[in-house]
Amino acid sequence: MAGKLEKVEIALGGRRFMYRAADGGPIRFGVTGRKRNSTHIYNSSKVANHILPAESDAELQVITLLDLSTSVLTYMAQPHTLKLPKTCGKGTWIYTPDFEVIVPRWFIRQLESGMPFALAALKMPQRRASEDDLVRLVLEVKGASRYADLRERDLTQPGAQAKADKREAEKEDYQAKLREAHATYRGMGYHFYLVDELRDLRTLDLRHLPSILMDDDVKVTWRHVNLAWKHLQNRSGLTTYKDIIDALGGGPLGRETANCLHVRGLIWIDLSKNPQPVTTVAMPPLLGSRRDLGHLLASEMEA
Structure with a gap:
């Protein structure tokens, strides 16, 4: 039986905390075989001594790009967890991003210019990137299935409107959590990017x-x-x-x-x-x- 994961708490100020695994690996391992969607485990050539989880096909594609990108020095999946006070009302948000990546600042400039993530990852860095400082980039992967709901919903059915309202409230809460996490990272000098599967991954055929x-x-x-x-x-x-x-x-x-x-x-x-x-x-x-x-x-x- 696996022992309890030892965590390190880092106080960020303003009742904000970051938690990392003491062994430097994933803070959680959500690939349990109990999910209905496709999940994966992965051995990376850039991440020694750790098996990495990918909780969707889109996350697996991102891992593949990270391993093949000459801009990426190293990375970690499920790298840390943030505990953040809610900005509207009582309680806290718990947020674990999908990846934390070490890249030259050149790579950040490509994303900020609007270049899709897959193109930026596979592009050769400019010569001057060798003189860039290395920065931390946090990635959240948004799979297409999260927002492409093709089922027609009949709101006249009993309880349908209440369920729709709950889903909308959960969506708004998630977006507020992402905004607060982004602001927290910005205060730490980290960069944050939302990898949208349609915009950032399907730009290229990545099957090879x-x-x-x-x-x-x-x-x-x-x-x-x-x-x-x-x-x-x-x-x-x-x-x-x-x-x-x-x-x-x-x-x-x-x-x-x-x-x-x-x-x-x-x-x-x-x-x-x-x-x-x-x-x-x-x-x-x-x-x-x-x-x-x-x-x-x-x-x-x-x-």
């Missing part, structure tokens, strides 16, 4: 992404990184999917190695569509701890 992630466990050595980077240097930082595969030995193993290098953030492949031989491959800016690896490998390449 899981097959790319299947290669994230390929054994990649520094020799492979050197081969890829030298090839890109000789092409002024820009090549094709076919040519990078050939540079890495060709065949299925060359393709798998190229995909794995993208997952590690060491090369960038345009994954906005299922990659073809002519798909663009480039040298991305190195973010976070990848910078140190880049300096080390660069010195070896010059030796």
Whole structure:
């Protein structure tokens, strides 16, 4: 039997509190097998030592994008819980977001400009992003089924109007809770974004992404990184999917190695569509701890 989760309480002021799991993992694990909608468990290449929950198909798509985005350093699902005083009336709100993500500020600017989340995640960061400070981005995922109710409701039936009024009140309470959570994050220096499944995920056909992630466990050595980077240097930082595969030995193993290098953030492949031989491959800016690896490998390449 699993023991009780140990939590750390962080006072935010104004009767606001944040709770995190002491082990750094999800604050709750809602995938229990008891829900009627599709749920998933997931092992991430960017999140060590934790199995992550995805409580909908839309959340699973977001996890896939987070793992493949060269802008994302790391992230956590169900990362913390906020306890907030209600702004209208007595009581408190309890709010647990879907994801907390570490990204360069460049990524926030893309979302603020109106770019759909899927496009921003798969886009190669600008060169100057390597000099950006890293910030925390909180994501709430809004699945299409939450607002696409196709059933006709007959309000003349006994109790139907009362149920409709209750649903509307719950919706208004949820929106008020989100606004208060957003304001709390803003006061902490966090950023908040509502991922709308229709607007942010269905912009692209994402069905090819899981097959790319299947290669994230390929054994990649520094020799492979050197081969890829030298090839890109000789092409002024820009090549094709076919040519990078050939540079890495060709065949299925060359393709798998190229995909794995993208997952590690060491090369960038345009994954906005299922990659073809002519798909663009480039040298991305190195973010976070990848910078140190880049300096080390660069010195070896010059030796």
